[in-house]
Amino acid sequence: MPTDHKIAPGEVVTFWLDGQALQARRGQTLATALFVNGRRTLRRTRNAGKPRGLYCAMGSCFDCIVTVNGKTGVRACMTKVEAGMQVISPAQFKPHGSKT
Amino acid sequence: MPADSDVVIIGGGVIGCAVAYYLSKQGARVTVVERAAVGSGASSANSGVISMATKKPGLTLDLALASQRLYERLAWELQADIEYSVEGSLIVAENETEAAYLEELAAAQQAAGVPVQMVPAARCPEMNPLLEGRVLAGLYCATDAQTNPFKVTQAFARAAQERGARILGGTQVQAIETEGNRLARVLTSRGPLRANWVVNAAGAYAAEVGKMVGVVHEVLPRRGQIVVLEAVEGLPGMRVSGAGALLAKHRGSAAASGGDANISFSYTSKPASATVLLGSTNEFAGYDTRTTLEAVAGICRCATRLMPRLGELNALRSWAGLRPYSANGPLLGHCGGPAGYAVATGHGGDGVALAPISGLYLAEFIARDGQGPGLPEFLNGLKTAA
Amino acid sequence: MSFVLDADIAVVGAGPAGLAAASAAAGVGARVVVLDEYPEPGGQFYKQLPGEYAVPDRSQLDRDYTKGDALLAKVRAAGATLSNETLVWGSFAPGVLAVARRGEAGTVRSRKIIVASGAYERPAVFPGWDLPGVMTPGGAQTLAKNQQLAPGKRIVLAGSGPFLLPVAKSLIAAGADLIGIYEATHPREWVKHAFRLWGRWERVGEALSYRRALADAGVPIRFGHIVARAEGTESLQRVVLMRCDRAGRARAGTERIEDADTLCAGYGFIPAVQLTRLLGCEHRYGARRGGWIPAHDADMETSVPGVFVAGEVAGIGGAYAALAEGELAGLMAARQLGYQVADAELARARSERIHHRGFGDLVNEVFAVKPGVFDQVADDTLVCRCEEVTAGQIRAAAVAWGANVNFIKGITRCGMGYCQGRICGSIVEELTARAVGCPPGGVDHFHVRPPLKPVRVQELADMSLE
Numbered sequence: 011m012p013t014d015h016k017i018a019p020g021e022v023v024t025f026w027l028d029g030q031a032l033q034a035r036r037g038q039t040l041a042t043a044l045f046v047n048g049r050r051t052l053r054r055t056r057n058a059g060k061p062r063g064l065y066c067a068m069g070s071c072f073d074c075i076v077t078v079n080g081k082t083g084v085r086a087c088m089t090k091v092e093a094g095m096q097v098i099s100p101a102q103f104k105p106h107g108s109k110t
Numbered sequence: 111m112p113a114d115s116d117v118v119i120i121g122g123g124v125i126g127c128a129v130a131y132y133l134s135k136q137g138a139r140v141t142v143v144e145r146a147a148v149g150s151g152a153s154s155a156n157s158g159v160i161s162m163a164t165k166k167p168g169l170t171l172d173l174a175l176a177s178q179r180l181y182e183r184l185a186w187e188l189q190a191d192i193e194y195s196v197e198g199s200l201i202v203a204e205n206e207t208e209a210a211y212l213e214e215l216a217a218a219q220q221a222a223g224v225p226v227q228m229v230p231a232a233r234c235p236e237m238n239p240l241l242e243g244r245v246l247a248g249l250y251c252a253t254d255a256q257t258n259p260f261k262v263t264q265a266f267a268r269a270a271q272e273r274g275a276r277i278l279g280g281t282q283v284q285a286i287e288t289e290g291n292r293l294a295r296v297l298t299s300r301g302p303l304r305a306n307w308v309v310n311a312a313g314a315y316a317a318e319v320g321k322m323v324g325v326v327h328e329v330l331p332r333r334g335q336i337v338v339l340e341a342v343e344g345l346p347g348m349r350v351s352g353a354g355a356l357l358a359k360h361r362g363s364a365a366a367s368g369g370d371a372n373i374s375f376s377y378t379s380k381p382a383s384a385t386v387l388l389g390s391t392n393e394f395a396g397y398d399t400r401t402t403l404e405a406v407a408g409i410c411r412c413a414t415r416l417m418p419r420l421g422e423l424n425a426l427r428s429w430a431g432l433r434p435y436s437a438n439g440p441l442l443g444h445c446g447g448p449a450g451y452a453v454a455t456g457h458g459g460d461g462v463a464l465a466p467i468s469g470l471y472l473a474e475f476i477a478r479d480g481q482g483p484g485l486p487e488f489l490n491g492l493k494t495a496a
Numbered sequence: 497m498s499f500v501l502d503a504d505i506a507v508v509g510a511g512p513a514g515l516a517a518a519s520a521a522a523g524v525g526a527r528v529v530v531l532d533e534y535p536e537p538g539g540q541f542y543k544q545l546p547g548e549y550a551v552p553d554r555s556q557l558d559r560d561y562t563k564g565d566a567l568l569a570k571v572r573a574a575g576a577t578l579s580n581e582t583l584v585w586g587s588f589a590p591g592v593l594a595v596a597r598r599g600e601a602g603t604v605r606s607r608k609i610i611v612a613s614g615a616y617e618r619p620a621v622f623p624g625w626d627l628p629g630v631m632t633p634g635g636a637q638t639l640a641k642n643q644q645l646a647p648g649k650r651i652v653l654a655g656s657g658p659f660l661l662p663v664a665k666s667l668i669a670a671g672a673d674l675i676g677i678y679e680a681t682h683p684r685e686w687v688k689h690a691f692r693l694w695g696r697w698e699r700v701g702e703a704l705s706y707r708r709a710l711a712d713a714g715v716p717i718r719f720g721h722i723v724a725r726a727e728g729t730e731s732l733q734r735v736v737l738m739r740c741d742r743a744g745r746a747r748a749g750t751e752r753i754e755d756a757d758t759l760c761a762g763y764g765f766i767p768a769v770q771l772t773r774l775l776g777c778e779h780r781y782g783a784r785r786g787g788w789i790p791a792h793d794a795d796m797e798t799s800v801p802g803v804f805v806a807g808e809v810a811g812i813g814g815a816y817a818a819l820a821e822g823e824l825a826g827l828m829a830a831r832q833l834g835y836q837v838a839d840a841e842l843a844r845a846r847s848e849r850i851h852h853r854g855f856g857d858l859v860n861e862v863f864a865v866k867p868g869v870f871d872q873v874a875d876d877t878l879v880c881r882c883e884e885v886t887a888g889q890i891r892a893a894a895v896a897w898g899a900n901v902n903f904i905k906g907i908t909r910c911g912m913g914y915c916q917g918r919i920c921g922s923i924v925e926e927l928t929a930r931a932v933g934c935p936p937g938g939v940d941h942f943h944v945r946p947p948l949k950p951v952r953v954q955e956l957a958d959m960s961l962e
Binding site: 016017018019020035036037038039041042045046050051052055056057058060061062063064065066067068069070071072073075081083087088090 | 533534535540545546547548549550551552553556557616617626627628629630631632634635636638639643644645647730731768881882883884913914915918919949950952
């Protein structure tokens, strides 16, 4: 809900999260764009697979990192949504050669 | 005041801690004197690679082979997870000269018992799919391994402590005193330490310690810089390095001139953390451990030339370690100075790889009060025993 | 392949201190470039709206926006260049900064550097602080003010310090249901300092206006409380709060449960000293200024000649102190370069700086994070979010290997992830100091290595070497 009815984000754009089409508005960060679509969990941690979301929202903590157009480690709080963006939410993974 | 010891080890890096472990295991009373913290020097600034493929036949290779046999059961022996894993490694040639050299090296290594083989250019990207740059041939060694250098150092230190060794961190060595022609005491910032033996395991600082007993050790700090990449899913495990640096090193022209960074390519993926270490440099820049733009940019240029897709990844940090460079390979045992003075340094970039064998040999050397077999005979003896 | 910017003065950071520095220095004729990582200038204080947002009438905006607008207008009018989305990630030669801007590598050469890199929030650590829905107060305010988004439906605000009040106001304005503010200190702890507020009526007035806004919205403030834990499966569902004693330790049997989808918790700020460390400035530990800070003289020059600091990086002190220090640093840097600066101007900036620092120090003292906060972090509580390292792992390493956080980092991997220890660093220092029984500041600090924040390998490869 906007704080001031006079202020409004830009025009509607469509972007993709894990293959699903979502809508957001220009000027919104990816973190906001995902939040307004009901997505608070932005990724899962590498080792324990724990859900993580937005924490510092100012580019310091890197907890909100997602993969954008093939680029890994992109901060959702610092990246504005663009039409056609392909966003992938990182999952838990086992590195190569690890013991199960 | 610290009590007497049989052996005082100067330097709490991976070498000093390994020496402390094998000595303590034999029942010696050991004190390690470390000016900062255990493992805070080169032991925590290297990629933890244990490679046979990068060595030409000779004493260093023999040491490395013997050391790797110790590594195979080290986790069990030290009761610690040291993240030892065999990933294999591939050295790639980017031009005809390098390719010819790899052929030559492979033949010599095979003769020395190293399981290496040449692989054609087309096979290289299959072994590490990131390799999309132009390569002419590769030298593959299936047994090359890696470990976590912090954990190896810590495991040796802890195992030594459990066997009674003392580790004095934050302690400076000020002087080494002799009585007659025999070593007697080490003066430290925490008081004097009486000992029958002193082991100089001060790494890149070994020459300074040598001066205290009037010996010149030809050991220089050689800086190696590394760029660390983010941990992402699906990166190949096969270590890849460029033949260029090897060729220069084996032909004796490596880092001869000051200021030249001698940038070479290596890709090392760490299985426990999923990060990638890109290296490296061989430079003589004194004791400066800062990284340089020339090296960071140069390493990244080498990387994107051979592995263009790495360009998309985030670099998280860069760091540098000071490897104890010795033109003639490691200095182990008696290298001048009074009776009771031994050295274990000059391992260059192979300190972690050679730590177990260096520790084992020094323990043997001191147990026989310096009268035992020389290093080649010792290694032969191990081979026969195995 | 890579771009080069030349200037008399490079200002790093476009918050109050950086903009004030730029305005002052450019105002007397210096060529100034302001380097800032964010898409919009203004920093974490002004939190300017995204350029894509429609704002029919800027004069109707909240005064932080309009003040920011006014300062930015001054900076532009003075002729300074604003370079947004520009990360300063390294420095390999005096007066040269390595930067990355929108995927492009670059070099900034200047004769003076003013570091106004600000601060980040001191995290509150408790079980569940990594759950989605738990965030920092400043982060929540950013969503509210910059993004015009309420970060949740039912919000609890916790931690310590006066910063919680403007955050609360922003959240209420964004339409959130703020169900309570839990402040770790108790007003009776403030009383002995009350006389120091004499003469600072504008600040007292601000505080009262925030209290009025909270009262109008019916938001209760409960003092002497801390977050015991945050609970939920996929995201936050409940916050458990407890009363605490003066040392900040929870009192058994005082649990209070709030059903909430969002918890904003923090204990003030930590100076962002990564760049000043990289530049080789001497640092000292100042508990009253937020931890490690670059040493500097009365005119904001650090131990490295030609490198100045201003604002939160020089010690937590608030926006007014930042504005004064920015002006002072800007004027001094320009004067050293031969630009005409009136003595009266400098004198005024110096005295304003001292006045506002006095208030900042008072606030830091009253709302200092309490020691019990660290003592009660349970061993299984996560400390390093990036590498998933617990308090117990850090304590065990500290006990075994002594008071050097860098070796603890090597053993446990805490601080080795994307954030490079920004979030866990202060906690690792505190836990280590307590484990080995030495004062905070006596356990070393994480080494700072370039790049200061992640940079693509391709951008590093593209760096020009001249």
